[in-house]
Each structure stands twice: as structure tokens, then as C-alpha cells.
Amino acid sequence: MADENIKPAQPVKPAIKPATSGKSSRPLGVTIICILVLIGAILSLIGGASAFMFAGLMGAIMPGMEMLGMAAGAVSIIIGIIYFLCFWWLWKMMKKGYTFTMILSVISLIISIIGMNIIGVVLAIIILVYLYMKRGLFV
DSSP, X not given: OGGGGOXXXXXXXXXXXXXXXXXXXXXXXXXXXXXXXXXXXXXXHHHHHHHHHHHHHHHHXXXXXXXXXXXXXXXXXXXHHHHHHHXXXXXXXXXXXXXXHHHHHHHHHHHHHHTTOHXXXXXXXXXXXXXXXXXXXXX
């Protein structure tokens, strides 16, 4: 009769849910766009830092060009920061991430058309169309 006092073992609940158990609220396409925007931010920041580093060399080769190099570096760094903010806002599915990415994609489309960059044109159009289709998901 000692067996009557023993309670059956309770199942152990995992402390952390497995990654496959829940659905992400961010569509895969938005995640891919986030990664592309992050890559653009990193490259822009590296380009801006490089322009700052080589501004002195540019001035030594052609007097007066160091200011042009510093201005290009500053613009590139500012664009990199904006791209990083767009990445973060898109990652968090925020409306301002959608808005800023759409604006930057339109600018990128115009620049790609002027520069006859077919890949840039196609990529900008894909981003614009896809984000427009998913616009209702951003809060």
C-alpha cells in the first residue's frame, strides 16, 4: 500500500521555447531586405571612414581635394547611419522603417537609372514592390 502515496511524475516544461515552435511576425522577404540594408549600412560606413583616411592623400596629390574627400566621407557616414536606422526599424517592423526604406529605395532607383545600373534598378524595384505589398504589417 506504499505505492498509493507516490504521485506520478509531472512532465518537465522546457525553460526556453525551441525556435521552430513559434512563427516570426516578420516575413522572410522583410528579413532579407533587412540584411541587404544592413550590408549597405556597413559598406557605407566603411566607405566614409576610408574617404576620411585618404582625404589627406588626395590633398597631397591634388591641392584642395582633401575637403572633397572629407565631405564625401561625411555624407557616406551619414547615409550609413540612416541605413543602419532603417535596418533596425525594419527589423522591428516599425512604420518609420518602411517609410525611410521606401524613400531610400526611390533615391537608389533614380541613381541606378541615371548610372545605367540594371542590377540596382531591378533590386530597388523589387524592394519597393515587396515592401508596398507588405505595408499593412508595419506598425
